[in-house]
Every structure is written in C-alpha cells, then in structure tokens.
Amino acid sequence: MTGEAIAFYGLAAVILVSGLVVVSSPNIVHSAVALVPAFLGITGIYILLGAEFVAGIQVLIYAGAITVLVLFVIMLTEGGTGLRQRQRNEQGPIGASVAVAIAVLLIAGVTHTTWGRGAGTLPAYTPGAIGQSFLGTNLLVFEGTSLVLLVSLIGAIIIARKEE
Amino acid sequence: MVPLADYLVLSAVVFALGLYAVVTRRNGVAILMGIELMLNAANINLVAFNKYAAPGAVQGQIFALIVITLAACEAAVGLALVLAAYRSLETIHVDEINLMRW
Numbered sequence: 001m002t003g004e005a006i007a008f009y010g011l012a013a014v015i016l017v018s019g020l021v022v023v024s025s026p027n028i029v030h031s032a033v034a035l036v037p038a039f040l041g042i043t044g045i046y047i048l049l050g051a052e053f054v055a056g057i058q059v060l061i062y063a064g065a066i067t068v069l070v071l072f073v074i075m076l077t078e079g080g081t082g083l084r085q086r087q088r089n090e091q092g093p094i095g096a097s098v099a100v101a102i103a104v105l106l107i108a109g110v111t112h113t114t115w116g117r118g119a120g121t122l123p124a125y126t127p128g129a130i131g132q133s134f135l136g137t138n139l140l141v142f143e144g145t146s147l148v149l150l151v152s153l154i155g156a157i158i159i160a161r162k163e164e
Numbered sequence: 165m166v167p168l169a170d171y172l173v174l175s176a177v178v179f180a181l182g183l184y185a186v187v188t189r190r191n192g193v194a195i196l197m198g199i200e201l202m203l204n205a206a207n208i209n210l211v212a213f214n215k216y217a218a219p220g221a222v223q224g225q226i227f228a229l230i231v232i233t234l235a236a237c238e239a240a241v242g243l244a245l246v247l248a249a250y251r252s253l254e255t256i257h258v259d260e261i262n263l264m265r266w
Contacts, residue, residue: 008166012174019178022197023185031194038178042204045171049215051225054207054232061232066200066239073193073243077250088188089259095187103180110172120220129222130229138226145233152237160244162251 008048015041026087032070039063053127171212179205190257192246196239203235 014037021034039062046055123129134142178201185198207228214224250256253263 002165005166008170012170015174016177016181019181019201022201023181023189028191028194031197035197035200038201039204042178042208045174045208046211048166049171049211051211051214051228054211054225054228057229057232058207061236062200062204066236069239069243070193070197073246076247077193077256078191087191087194089190092188095184098187099180099184102183103176106176106179107173110169110176113169115168115216118217118219120218122215122219123222126222126225130225133222133226141226141230145230149233149237152241156240156244159241160247 004048007044011041011044011048014038015045028074028087029071032067032074035067035070036063039067050122051126053130168212168216171208175205175208175212178202178208190259192249192256192258192261193243195258196242196246199242200235200239203231203238207231 018034018037018041022031022038025031025034039058043055043058043063046052046058182198182201182203182205185201186195189195189198210224210228210231212224214222214228218224246256249261253261255261
C-alpha cells in the first residue's frame with residue numbers, strides 16, 4: 001500500500017465518519033461542528049489530487065466561513081441549540097432507502113465503467129494556470145460569478161434585515 | 165496510485181449522506197448542511213476528473229472553484245431565509261412552515 005493510498009483511505013474514513021455525525025446527530029450544534037472535519041478531509045483529498053488552490057479556497061470558505069455562518073444561525077434561532085426539539089421528520093426509513101439506493105446505483109455505475117486516462121500532466125503550478133485561465137478564456141465566467149456573488153449578498157442582507 | 169473509481173465511490177457516498185440529511189431533517193439549517201455535503205461531493209468529482217481525465221487543462225478545478233463560490237452565495241441566502249422565517253413564523257422546522265402568506 002503506497003503512502004497515497006494510505007492518505008486517501010484515512011481521509012475517506014474521516015470524511016465518512018464526520019459526515020455520518022452531520023446527518024445523524026440529534027444535536028444540531030454537533031452536526032455543524034462535525035462539518036469542519038468533513039470539509040478538512042475533503043481539503044486533503046484536493047491536495048492528493050494536485051489541486052492546491054482549490055484546497056486553500058475550501059479551507060477559507062467552507063471550513064472557515066460557511067461553518068461559522070451556520071453556527072451563527074443555529075445560535076440565533078430556536079433559543080440556542082434547539083436541543084429539546086425533534087430534529088428528524090417521519091420520513092427516516094424512506095429517506096434512508098432512497099439515499100442507499102442512489103449510493104448503490106452510483107457506486108455500481110462508477111465501478112462497472114472503464115475510465116480512460118487523459119493525456120498530459122497537471123501544470124506544475126496550478127494556481128498560476130487557474131489565474132491565467134480566469135483572466136483569459138474564462139473571463140466571462142469569472143465576471144458572471146462575481147455578479148452573482150454581489151447580487152446574492154445584497155439579497156441576503158435585504159432578506160435578513162428587520163422590517164420596519 | 166489510487167484509481168479514479170475510488171474517488172467517485174467516496175463522492176457517491178458523501179452525496180448520499182447529504183441527500184439523507186436533506187430528506188429527513190426538519191431544521192432548515194440542517195437541510196442546508198446536507199446541501200453543502202452534496203455540493204462537496206460534486207466538487208470531489210470535478211477535481212478528480214480534472215486530474216485523471218483531462219490533466220492538461222485546469223477546467224475541472226475552475227468549475228470546482230465556481231461551485232464553491234456559488235455554494236457560499238447559496239449558504240448566505242439560505243441562512244438569511246431561515247432567519248426571516250424564524251422572525252415571522254417563530255420556527256425553522258420546514259414541516260411547520262406551510263403558509264403561502266401570513
């Protein structure tokens with residue numbers, strides 16, 4: 001077993017265990033905090049895949065910003081953690097069977113397909129290549145994304161603001 | 165070298181976990197957490213395909229970066245909606261939010 005394989009299966013175990021806590025914990029704060037190891041494990045997967053810039057952005061946005069935002073909203077609603085409330089609806093068995101069915105279908109699909117290998121190698125310095133691409137061929141996508149970001153943040157402020 | 169299928173299996177399982185959270189949780193914030201897990205599963209796929217199927221280009225990583233940005237937008241707007249619902253309806257349990265107008 002190579003070091004890469006050991007790292008991959010270790011990270012996968014971290015992601016799956018913390019993902020299970022996220023979806024099954026009766027305490028919503030535990031769910032939100034368990035998001036952090038899940039996101040950091042996915043960061044490790046990105047580093048294994050040679051995507052250092054995506055890994056950095058993942059730490060900044062997911063593990064940093066989104067988790068803090070989620071914790072803030074949990075603290076602002078339901079008088080804190082909402083520990084006394086029932087956290088799951090009546091669709092537990094149906095939801096579990098749908099999720100398992102989709103997982104089995106996807107796993108069967110990807111393991112029975114023969115995946116070809118593309119030619120070429122990753123650039124030695126991917127952040128540079130990403131920057132060149134964002135200000136070159138993908139300029140329109142970049143500007144469109146920034147516009148969507150602006151609109152959604154203004155929208156979030158307007159929605160969350162107290163009405164007079 | 166870890167085969168591509170292993171990454172895809174990992175992402176499929178993470179996607180199923182997120183779907184389970186979205187279908188079975190009552191709390192609006194927990195549903196958003198499930199959506200984040202599903203988006204992360206998609207990102208794992210994008211970056212893995214970038215390395216294994218088209219290593220010469222960085223399009224998969226760019227796609228993943230845009231998905232992360234839009235996930236941040238989605239989280240901001242979704243959590244603002246949860247706060248607005250809590251302010252007017254005093255609950256964030258989505259099975260109790262069933263009014264078209266107040």
